[in-house]
Amino acid sequence: MAQLPEFLKSEGYVGGQWVAANSGNRLDVLDPATGETLVTVPRMGAVETTEAIAKAQAAFEGWSRRTAVDRATVLQAWAAAMRANAEDLARLLTLEQGKPLSESRVEIEYAASFFSWFAEEGRRLYGDIIPSHRTDARILVTRNALGVVGGITPWNFPSAMVTRKAAPALAAGNCMVLKPAEATPLSALAIAALGEQAGVPAGVFNVVTGGREEAPQIGKALIDSPLVRKIGFTGSTAVGKQLMRDCAGDLTKVSLELGGNAAFIVFDDADIEAALDGAQICKFRNAGQTCIAANRIFVQESIHDKFVEALCARAQDIEVGHGLEQNVSQGPLIDTRGLEKVERLVADATEKGATLHLGGQCHAAGGTYYQPTVMTGVTPAMDISHEEVFGPVAAITSFRDEQDAIEMANDTPYGLAGYFYSRDVGRIFRVADALKTGIVGVNTGLISTEVAPFGGVKESGIGREGSKYGIEDWTELKYICLAGLEAAS
Ligand code: ADP
Numbered sequence: 001m002a003q004l005p006e007f008l009k010s011e012g013y014v015g016g017q018w019v020a021a022n023s024g025n026r027l028d029v030l031d032p033a034t035g036e037t038l039v040t041v042p043r044m045g046a047v048e049t050t051e052a053i054a055k056a057q058a059a060f061e062g063w064s065r066r067t068a069v070d071r072a073t074v075l076q077a078w079a080a081a082m083r084a085n086a087e088d089l090a091r092l093l094t095l096e097q098g099k100p101l102s103e104s105r106v107e108i109e110y111a112a113s114f115f116s117w118f119a120e121e122g123r124r125l126y127g128d129i130i131p132s133h134r135t136d137a138r139i140l141v142t143r144n145a146l147g148v149v150g151g152i153t154p155w156n157f158p159s160a161m162v163t164r165k166a167a168p169a170l171a172a173g174n175c176m177v178l179k180p181a182e183a184t185p186l187s188a189l190a191i192a193a194l195g196e197q198a199g200v201p202a203g204v205f206n207v208v209t210g211g212r213e214e215a216p217q218i219g220k221a222l223i224d225s226p227l228v229r230k231i232g233f234t235g236s237t238a239v240g241k242q243l244m245r246d247c248a249g250d251l252t253k254v255s256l257e258l259g260g261n262a263a264f265i266v267f268d269d270a271d272i273e274a275a276l277d278g279a280q281i282c283k284f285r286n287a288g289q290t291c292i293a294a295n296r297i298f299v300q301e302s303i304h305d306k307f308v309e310a311l312c313a314r315a316q317d318i319e320v321g322h323g324l325e326q327n328v329s330q331g332p333l334i335d336t337r338g339l340e341k342v343e344r345l346v347a348d349a350t351e352k353g354a355t356l357h358l359g360g361q362c363h364a365a366g367g368t369y370y371q372p373t374v375m376t377g378v379t380p381a382m383d384i385s386h387e388e389v390f391g392p393v394a395a396i397t398s399f400r401d402e403q404d405a406i407e408m409a410n411d412t413p414y415g416l417a418g419y420f421y422s423r424d425v426g427r428i429f430r431v432a433d434a435l436k437t438g439i440v441g442v443n444t445g446l447i448s449t450e451v452a453p454f455g456g457v458k459e460s461g462i463g464r465e466g467s468k469y470g471i472e473d474w475t476e477l478k479y480i481c482l483a484g485l486e487a488a489s
Contacts, residue, residue: 007085008092009189010039012048012209015055016202022047027211029186032098032368033322033332041185041209049177049221052206056148056175057227059203064145064173072119075171077198079115082108082191089159089190094323096184097158098331099286101323111159111191113450114167114466121471122171137483143475145173146229146253150222152215152243154235155334156289156390158184161257162191164454165232166205168471177206177228179218181235183334185209223247230254230474234291237414237459244462255463255473257291257455259388260416263409264294264445265431267402268302270421271443276307278445279394280314282419284372287330288392289338291460292417292439292447295388296378297396298405304398308376311394312358315372318392320363333368333391342370342391349375349382349395359392380411402427406434416456419445438464 010029011018020026021042028037042048063071082089090104099107130139149169153161162178169176180188185207192207210218222228223246230253233243237258247254264282266275282294299307323331333339339362346360359373370391378385378395389395399405409418418435421443422428432440438456441447448454453464463473 007088007190007193008039008186009193010041010186011189012042012044013189013192013205013207014048014052015058015206016196019048021045027182027209029096029183031095032183032334035367038095039186041189043214044208044210044218045214046217046221049208049218050225052177052208053148053222053225053227055203056177056206059201060145060147060175063170063175063201063204066173068123068125068171071171071173072122074199075115075119075122075167078195078200079112079119081194081198082112082115085194086112089187091324092190093159093187094331096186097155098334099323100328100331102329103286104323107157107160110448110450111163114160114163117450117466118167118171118471121168121468124468125172125471125475134483136485137481138485140480140482142478142480143172143472144478146474146476147174148225148227149174149176149230149232149474150228151176151178152219152231152233152235153178153180153188155181155183156286156291158187159191161234162188164465164470168465169232169474170200170204172471172474174230174474175204177208177222179208179210179215179222182211182215219243220246223252224249226250228252232473233257240461255465256461257465258416258459258461259414260291260293260456260460261295261386261388261412261414262292262417262419262437263296263298263435265298265399265405265409265420266300266303266307267405267420267422267424267427268300269424269427271423272303272307272310274443275421276310276314278419278421278441278443279311280445282441282445283394284315284318284330284392287333287370289334289390291388293388293390294419294445295395296385296408297394298399298408299396300405301398301400304376304396308357308374308396312374315358315374315394318372320365320369320372330372330392333370336368338390339368339370342389342393345384345387345389346373346375346393349378349384352379352382354378354382354395380408386412402431406431410434410436413459414456415458416460417441417447
């Protein structure tokens, strides 16, 4: 077994206690690079989730009544604790998720930044005083915490997806029960441990761990509880839709960050080197396992061949291996389910006429490693045009003109991120307006930051995370009509 960081926790975290499952059952957490078990965590279910909800409810009164400054102080201390332990957190993240250590370091800083940012935003949850409809009344509007909230997070960003929900939720005065992904619970537990050190009161942040089998029970216990007033979810569109249907029962609020099918368009007036830099990071970061990854790359006819050749040269230089090894820039895929999906989509595309220029097979390193892959001639008849590949596969299509590119880019039920490269200012505004996505990257393949609103339109989700907007989703408005203010006679 690889060496594990010191503050590794392997129990659930409920009401400030580190606890096992009532059943005593445990779940293996694997290093996806080797398939070895790193550690086991509890297989918790509905009963433990209900217990965590009760602890969160008990903590809510005290936490929500604190001043925003007081909560901000705790969240800033949490951010500082993450930064002080960044190297250990990054190693832990790489061990359970597989991404290269350099990427894990970036994720840890990104994750910590949500605590710093929302500590401040919590202090700015301003209300309104609205000009009144009556001479004897004043209209006051305040933003209030919801109560107990649930967070359900995925494995591709095991730290950042936790803090992107917990930070705004807690800053606004809510208490959270979090269910991390079954593949990557350790980062969430480490964050909870650092929260404890930073002074987060017992019950304010709880972590319930479980396997794929327990996920529906945990989700249902959260949604069915009348105490839980919101679910913040990041994951697949199928599960997101199911959760939203379930939330209709007692009208639990939802925010959903779901799948994407990002178009990455390179116009012939683009700075090609910049577009290659962007395509490389946007496509191959995290082995392509991001919901904002370039799933479909559209390149204008006149520069297509040159672009493909240069992208292949770059992809060829990608060092594949265990994320903890030096110089590795691509780790394994998360599991065999992920690998099989990539294999299926590449096979379908090549059978239907796509041309492979690089890769296209499992990597010689074995396990769930996949070769950096570049293919061209991708058409809408191929499944890869409609499904997220979630792997290191650049699927390229050439296009004639701007209209052609926009139509192809928007030909999807998803609408999370879209990217394009151009130096024509008129085109930049036209295309940015035309793309039906929640996020548009112009001349960049990297758009994530805590200061901007992240989220999608269409079937990519509801709500925004990060930025000043991201905290609003964790609050509700209260209108107070203050009447009886008669004028002095
Ligand atoms: P992926 O296919 O990438 O694993 P999922 O949407 O299946 O994406 O998983 C994202 C998160 O949702 C994980 O934490 C997972 O355990 C959880 N999850 C999966 N199914 C359910 C469910 N029915 N109810 C609640 N949570 C679920």
